[in-house]
Amino acid sequence: MYVAVKGGEKAIDAAHAWLAEERRGDTSVAELSIAQIREQLALAVNRVMAEGxxxxxxxxxxxxxxxxxxxxxxxFLIRAYRTTLPRFGATLPVETAEMACDRRISATFKDAPGGQVLGPTFDYTHRLLDFKLAAEGEAPVAPTREASQEATPHITTFLKQEGVIQTEVDQGDTPRDLTREPLELPADRALRLQSLTRGDEGFVLGMAYSTQRGYARNHAFVGELRIGTCAVEMEIPELGFAIEVGELELTECETVNQFTGSKTEPPQFTRGYGLVFGQSERKSISMALVDRALRWEELGEDNMGAPARDAEFVLYHADNIQATGFLEHIKLPHYVDFQSELELVRKLRAEAEENLASAAANTVPEAAE
Known part of the structure; x- marks a missing residue:
């Protein structure tokens, strides 16, 4: 016998109180401050900002x-809060070529114009637990270096001058805003990039990895990966010109992909692109690989049945908030639905047992030889 649970409101209030207690943890341990999380868990903060x-x-x-x-x-909390904010206008596109770079590397040119800067990276660490951190000692002081304030041209600019990479023309159109209107297919590249930049990092990584393993034959080089600060400008109608309203830390990745040509395009290199809030290298590279995979149709390539080339599959499943909502709703009460399913299964079993019994009764034993 299945019955509905009673006393729901009191149970929910108690669950909230218990959650708050668990969130705080042992009160003999100092509470985490917002500043500590912001400064010492910066990569987690960056992911929340990007996907929120x-x-x-x-x-x-x-x-x-x-x-x-x-x-x-x-x-989820950040996206919910974002919906309460008024919109005053739109800023101008950020000029990433003018980024003050803390990190800037290229896997295609050793002597990249503008130089290579390793910056703060896990790339060369040994992935061994550092027990000094458990002792809560002071961090070593890094050599003093100011981010370059000079414009650093993109690597692809030099490939473009040689004419060996596809020219991409800015049409000047204002892209649709995925945060204000639902995703609709077919989606142009601007909308796809919005979806990928706020998509779940693990999902986008998995899709990118699939392209490297052969599901799209998407062999790519990191033409450039850069992390730094960009000025954000906004045109003020009353002034008649643009002013700087703030700064953003961004990670940008451009991949260079081999392309043998098609019926519509000559042999050349093509690009994948990724741009994410904060220091988010894994996400920006993954995004660039998937972006390139999704461009198969405009480049006249074969779909190959690759998951990363299926825009509907990728874009409709990249959003972790939608995925979480649909996934976790199944743990909420479904008593009526389950009762109907239970009654149906009981009825089908009864009919099956009745048919078996009838078949057995109508079976004539074979005569013994």
């Missing part, structure tokens, strides 16, 4: 604290 579509390190740190470190829950 809101650049605010303090709010992202608060969301992480409230969510007990569950980043998808924190992203």
């Amino acid at each position: 579509s809101l650049y605010d390190p303090d709010l992202a740190a608060l969301a992480i604290k409230q969510a007990r470190g569950d980043l998808i829950e924190a992203i």
Whole structure:
């Protein structure tokens, strides 16, 4: 006998109180501050800002604290808060070529024009636990270096001058805003990039990895990966010119992909592109690989049945908030639905047993030889 649970409101209130207690943890241990999370868990903060579509390190740190470190829950909180904010206008496109770079590397040219800067990276660490951190000692002082304030041209600019990479023309159109209107297919490249930049990092990584393993034959080089600060400008009608309204830390990746040509395009290199809030290298590279895979149709390539080339599959499943909502709703009460399913299974079993019994009764034993 299945019955509905009673006393739901009291149970929910108690669950909330218990959650708050668990969130705080042992009160003899100092409570985490928002500043500590923002400064010492910066990569988690960056992910929440990117997938929450809101650049605010303090709010992202608060969301992480409230969510007990569950980043998808924190992203959900940020997106919900974002819907309450008024929109005053639109900024101009950021000029990433003018980025003040903290890190800038290329896997295609050793002597990249403008130089290579390793910056703060895990790439050359030994992946061994550092027990000095458990002792809570002071961090070593890094050599002093200011980010370059000079414009650093993109690597692809030099390939373009040689005419060996596809020319991409800015049509000047204002892209649709995925944060204000639902995703609709077919989606142009601008909308696909929006979906990927706020898509779940693990999902986008998995799709990118699939292209490298042969599901799209997407052999790519990192033409350039750069991390740094870009000025954000906005045109003020009353002034008649643009002014700087803030700065963003961004990670940008451009991949260079071999392309043997098609019926519509000559042999040349093509590009994949990724741009993400904060320091998010894995996400930006993954995004660039998937972006290139999704361009198969405009380049006249074969679909090959590759998952990463199926725009509907990729874009409709990249959003972790939608995925979480649909996944987790099945743990909520479904008593009526289950009762109907239970009655149906009982009826089918009864009919099956009745048919078996009838078949057995009508079976004539074979005569013994």
